[in-house]
Amino acid sequence: MTLELAIRCCEILLGFALAQQSLEHLAMPLTDRLLFGARLLLALMMVAGIGAAAAEALLLLTSAIILKRCDGPYNGGSDRLAVLMLFCLLLANILPQQRWRELALGYLAAQLLLSYAMAGWVKIVNPDWRNGRALNDVFAFSAYPVSERLRALAQRPRLLFYASWGVMLFELVFPLSLFDVRALYVVLAIAALFHIANALLFGLNRFVWVWIAAYPSLLWLQGRVM
């Protein structure tokens, strides 16, 4: 995958993700309609490739306004990755030298790798994750399960023990997939299913689209360094 193609794919996918988020905001009663209407338009400009760099700069600016208004992200890690993507894509578009443009997209790909590896590391050093109790607590009393019936999964400790180890090992070995393009495709497909499962169980739908939007940067990096 060429640098230009990776940038374009990231822009299209992130544009759709941000348009979807903006439409969700516009459907809610307390929304700043001017702000999210503008973001919807800018996101669609990214998708269409019309003034992409300007759209990214303005989306970054409006993201900062939202972060300030909400005293942090509205939707946790998905908002943070979206901001990081806008920043890296903007630099990849405006920097004059190919080397610097590659560095910008490479930073995004490296952070994507770290997002899985670090999430796996902080879990595996915690004994509650190693014995399955942390995941049990997520279902037993956290506010995340989308329905009360899902809390019954807390009564299945053996399943949650294996699920915990499955998640931790997958997140930790994720960076190794960079060594082989076929392995990378398989791991990215599993990662996408993992995000979809989190959306179905915990309502974290925005993570699905924002994380998938960053995958082309990793496919490009794999071809660039291997």
Added chain:
Amino acid sequence: MLNYLLPALLPSWRFFDFIGPSPRLEICLLQHAGDVPSQWQAFRPSPQHISWLARFGTLLWNPRGNEALYLLSTSEKLLQRQSAAAQMEIARRIAAAFACGEIVASSQDRFFQFRLLEIERDDGVLHTQTSFESPVFFLPHRSGGGV
């Protein structure tokens, strides 16, 4: 502004590293500002069951769920930092739920309060405690407004 952007540009990626006490938001309607709140009810309680079709639908459309996640993180800020802004933000969103008719109050109700419960595991047993009780807020009229 940089304070808000830096954590995104240099993220820590510590997802679910520790499962701490989990907040729950409850509201109570009052006829007079000085009434002692007694009839607490969960604010937007989770449904008992959601069909798989509806769950797949939330992949594309989940504004209420995302607002619930935002209210969760705002509640955590209120508990951790005693943030006045977080308190007002929660009250504003509860008031909006009344104003748009999502929650219906009786004609005698003029005020509301909210509180945050925290559920946590201690020695293998789940405990619930009240960690925050808000001041009294005016109940907005059905047609609009806020606190």
